[in-house]
Amino acid sequence: MPIYDNQGTYDTEMAVGYAGMEADTSGPRDVASRIIETAAVAFGLAVGRGTADGSAKISGGGFEGITIEDKTRTADQYAVGEVAAVKRKGSVWVVADGAVTPAGTVTYTEATGAIGVKAVATGIVAIPNAKFENTAADGALVRVYLG
Template sequence: MALQTTYLDDMPVAYAGMVANTELADIISRTVEDAALPFGKAVTQGTGDKSVHPTTTGDASTLGVSVLSNATENSTVNGYPQGDTAAILIKGVIWVTADGAVAAGDDVTVTVATGAYGTKAAGAGVLAVPNARWETSAADGALAQLRLK
């Protein structure tokens, strides 16, 4: 049996998909329809009732953000497997990995091919996320708080 011999000096501030605070949030449960769903990524309504899939090319809107969970029966540590029940934040504040530099108060967009949130100009392959704002600023690839209203 392997023993852990090294430890971090400081715990990470957060992880992608982690609810950011204790204010009221709306989190719904949906079945992951057709592909593994990473934590902290955009999700879209699936074709079945109460189902979702990772936002991908061709999607015209998003439903919310996948919430980090320890309760999932997954073979990976970073998402929900196909067929699992996923927690989806539709209102509240959540940590996500910024796709490009973001600033507090900026409008939010999502790149449909990756499900990643940023502030890119809406257009082909990039959707504006209505009623969303950045709560905190971050560099490209860093964690930031995203507010969905």
């Protein structure tokens, strides 16, 4: 329920998270630094390997990880040439691409980096050892565990 005053409107409850936010930092964790190639990458998207050593990009080869937020950025994304934090193990919040449940296979769309439960096909790849930690509707936040 929002609070109204002459300064504006404020939520009375905090959001559980946001795309790219680490959901749990107490367990196993592996974050790599990767230079972004080709196009800007928003927080909470899957990236693949880039063409140069130590790089990553949307539509890259294989699954490298999920970009996590960096509060020093002025936009919620990493620009081309910037060093991105890419989570390879642990839990991270993402926006669900389709309705998801913990029983669903975690996949990502190579062209967009969106994470959901689409059937594996050309351009849609299963993320090995990953699982959804909660149920979420299309476009809602969901926790993904990378194992």
